Amino acid sequence: MSNGASRPIEAGANESMTKGAAKPQRQRRGRRARHAAIASEQGPRAPYINRQIAAIDILTEEGLSVIEANADTILREIGMEFRGDPELLDILKDAGADIKGERARFEPGMARQIILSSAPKSFTQHARNPANSVVIGGSSTVLAPSWGPPFVHDLEGGRRYATIEDFRKLVKIHQMLPHLHHSGGVVCEPVDLPANKRHLDMLYTHMRYSDRAFFGALIGAERAQHSVDMAKILFGEEFVAENCVLYAVSNTNAPLVLDSAMSGALKTYARNNQAVACTPWTLAGAMSPCTVAGTLAQVLAEALATLALLQLINPGAPCLMGSFASTMSMQSGAPTFGTPEAAKMVLASGQLARRLGVPLHTVGTLSASKLPDGQAEQEGTLGLTMAMLAGANFINHATGWLEGGLVTSYEKTIIDADLCGKLASFFEGIDLSAEAQALDAIREVGPGSHFLGSSHTQAHFADAFYTSIASDSNSFEQWQADGGLDAAERANKTWKHLLDTYQDPGLDPAVDEALQAYMAKRKEEKPDADFY
């Protein structure tokens, strides 16, 4: 494992410290520093993380071969079911799969060969603000917020059904958070809108209030087509024909089923050259074996079959291998997150994806906690850190997820975003420039003195370290004077501050009007319904 840092290094190099530029160190309060850290969002920032620390290889070559051989065995002996869409079965049959009913079986190596021959290793998802476009693949990692919860939670309102107003607020908060890279998708489920039409309002909200990249609707060919149509209004038809501007996830129904709601969207996106993360979603013990090795083989089998299908539909279409594998309590049956088994599975999934030559999609700060408390952050920190160490290229639910995905927490969003920032800083690796080696500073200070007033410290105090947006590191007395707030109470103030200072990226009024007209037309076409 090596540090890919390309900075020039030279042992004992003389530093040319910019002493003239030294500024006096000012004693500022942590809270003001936090707000300054968030405000830096408005300046230049990295649109995604470029990892300078190699991924962890948890499995040996031999171990990886075992998992791959077992996935091949699963696909040959058991196969995968593609339900409710005969066209897919024809496509697979033409490619050489053995089709019986809705079951497709694959000869060993067949699916892998299809994927290796056409899936891109890396691609760019464009944002309407080009500075926010994200590279997906290689050493890049893109962090997206919570996806899917029907509830939201904040300290004043408690746990409640989410509304489109919550959705709008979350999109604005996310847009203001410097450590997220993507506007996400269903940042919460706006259950006050008709279930069969709310995808339109969600897409519009991302397009209108954020200038980052975002998700297309995941479920069903029709809604996927609506997503593509609206993207064409936003980006222009020609641009969308030639570029990836939408990101979607296609979840299998583990074990070994892809249903037509998922495959319909997959087909639509693939044919429009938009990105799909083919993501087996499994709780080991329920939807896959209660072992890491067994779950990995099943996850790989499902990913291989789905990715092969996608590449057969449109060779070269952007895609990712997804892995959302967690565990359950074998005592209570409850889903569990941030577990050691989930950590092992995501690290191994990263290796499997790299061998398949496709980027890895996975999940971040998952927690079963009901509150933005110590459990939430212990589980979430272990989860996101391991996803990053797996070399994941796109991490969904990097912020805000509580209660096993039933809740998006406003406060956890802020605390998790701080972790995103810490990990981004960590993955910059170690700066070995002569200035960072700081030998002259050590010479200047000598034994028994301190570096606070040294010219090296003076020159670098402003950006020497990552500045937290959520932690309080002040003295007990200062913390008490500031109200004695815990992390969630401080985060409550922070998300309100972000909403209050939200900077609207604006939207061309003609585009806005066209989007609204499109939505109105779609909504008129059918009655409201409470189901998808």
Next chain:
Amino acid sequence: MSNGASRPIEAGANESMTKGAAKPQRQRRGRRARHAAIASEQGPRAPYINRQIAAIDILTEEGLSVIEANADTILREIGMEFRGDPELLDILKDAGADIKGERARFEPGMARQIILSSAPKSFTQHARNPANSVVIGGSSTVLAPSWGPPFVHDLEGGRRYATIEDFRKLVKIHQMLPHLHHSGGVVCEPVDLPANKRHLDMLYTHMRYSDRAFFGALIGAERAQHSVDMAKILFGEEFVAENCVLYAVSNTNAPLVLDSAMSGALKTYARNNQAVACTPWTLAGAMSPCTVAGTLAQVLAEALATLALLQLINPGAPCLMGSFASTMSMQSGAPTFGTPEAAKMVLASGQLARRLGVPLHTVGTLSASKLPDGQAEQEGTLGLTMAMLAGANFINHATGWLEGGLVTSYEKTIIDADLCGKLASFFEGIDLSAEAQALDAIREVGPGSHFLGSSHTQAHFADAFYTSIASDSNSFEQWQADGGLDAAERANKTWKHLLDTYQDPGLDPAVDEALQAYMAKRKEEKPDADFY
């Protein structure tokens, strides 16, 4: 990087599932599972972690050489001061160091050569219960509780000065926690006892209420000798003469000073063949340069000089390279923990220690938070996870540390201990046995069904996954019915449960009496004092 797991693996091997042994899955409440998980302490458990996942190499060979060359430059040009103990300067002079006043300068490579030629790569610290003896070195990791805080915090009592009663309670709680391996040292500072005598009561408390390994007193030759004397009463003179039974940390006064309080203890332990972790303690920006690379060079220089001194005092004495390097807020001057820079420093320190051929001592779940909240667990989780990924062999403050080391939190102790358990489980690596590959289970279940009732799940439900001792993964409704408690409130119940069910390991009454007589004699020798 490879998984060192030595289990036999075979792709697609037939599993011989013990179907006769299958038990019906019972729906139990998470709380009962937690208590069951803690109760398993009473059964066999691993006395330390044997890591099956390789450490992260954050620096290349070239990068490591730069840091090592800079450390050599520091020791040659600037040197290190050994204050208040002329004997040390004579020892260093005899070995070839250049001595001017209290300053010792070393030719490049000299200190490293001394260490490489005699320091053991690995050793055992014995506990009075041999089942609890710990290996320190190689792939082993030993987790010890919070060290040093003058305050304690719990939900009812709030933040208050610690007493010997707190000390006793914490030792008993730690003894009951299955995921700690060591009884530690100053688990809190019992400020109700005279400062110049309380080390005796602390030593006695570990010896009496825990049967795990423990620390000797860190400060001053006299107290180190008391520690050795009491260890001889507990273990027998002969055993102590031939075995390591005490663990101590010798902190430098960064930058580049070792004072006589620390070197006095170091000398005493080294001459008695007891373990010393030579640990530069630094907050980058204050006690070392405000850069990772600069701090690493200084840390290595201080460790090299101190370890060389120790090996000159007694070649072959057990020792560790220590690294306790964190950061500070350059805005407020407050110490900061669980930061990205600290993560980089501990990973690089692990590499530097391995090249030096000595085990690595470092620190765990540090946090500047005032409460056992989301900040505490985010900072703590990042810190302990990175320490483990650094390949650290001994991790102090693995549990309970709050407020930058001013507070030991009863509740955080429990929540952190759960993280210790999760990481222990994670570092077992991936089981690739035929049974774990679970191909027959996948065959049995097939597409679209579930694994809950499969014979494989039934056979493994009891131990398939790590069982959390602090998380609540139940449904919102069940959690509400259980009182709607956050992680800290649940941990409050758990530490009380552990205290209530504390199992006294017992102590030979003659040994107990001898220890008490020794303490009484030492206490009579001098008046109480409020200073060391």
